[in-house]
Amino acid sequence: MASRAVDKDLDQRLEALAQDSDGRVRIADIKEVVHALMDTLRGDVTATELRAYRELEGLVHYIEQARQDIASLRPDEIQSDYIPKATDELDAIVSATEQATNDILDAAEQIETMAEEHPEMGDRLMEVTTRIYEASNFQDITGQRVNKVVNMLKHIEQKVGDLARTFGLELEEAAEPQGEAAEAPATAPDDERPDADLLNGPQQEGTAKNQAEIDALLASFD
């Protein structure tokens, strides 16, 4: 059966881990502790201890497999390559739609000038330009939605870094760990504006409050 001296050694390792880990324990450290725990079971072992030994052996194998699986995902590439490229592509979408919207607005403003020059068609042309202005609202919403996606990608990038670090994988540019978030934030993690917690951006159809619902909410204050 394991000696008390070995148990004491294991206790000390666990105590040291608890003090140094700041609430986050690396998988490599867990693996080491499990191995140490298995060492305590050497010698005369009961059937129960043997079962525990096998469970622990399985756990070590599982941890090693998970580590290899995560390494094969190449988290460094996700951080250094895929996510920056994805954000560049999204920025390009915003730029292109903004340029297109401004071209459309240029044309609408010319139509408005024509409405003044041709009063017999004035009302009709003004109606048309109003519709164009209303439809051009999409640009603002598109930009805000894309920004939300960019912030979500940054959040994923951070989580990938956390996961890789947890499994003892080295990432040169890994971000510092942050607290858990139930939902990917719409703003950047370092947003210091006092009402940043209220900035959710455009909501999905069905989730968003429409103008009538907002009017009703405002009226409830009266």
Added chain:
Amino acid sequence: MSVDLNMNVLIVDDYKTMLRIIRNLLKQLGFQNIEEASDGSQALKMLKSGKYGLVISDWNMEPMTGLQLLREVRNDENLKKLPFIMVTAESKSENVIAAKEAGVSNYIVKPFNAETLKGKLVSVLGEF
């Protein structure tokens, strides 16, 4: 009493395209004097140095948001009664409640149409 269409209107948004759209819609409604700011802090400086009859502001801007601007306006003895309409994509109840508690005059959710804009202007300023 009808609305003075010559009043200075300040529109605040960090998207130039949105400023252009709101400006054009206001011009179609007859407003003559429309000025622009790209965030709350620039808007606040303009409001303190000029005479305005209405503010139409986005919410999500940097460095000063529309909600911060609204609070600054309501805390300023000279500006506290200035009509202030928020035009924003922020459509959660918590946003509407926060804006109302800060003293917003009305709230328009993006994307909006010309009829909604006119309706809110009438409710805040009166018929025109």
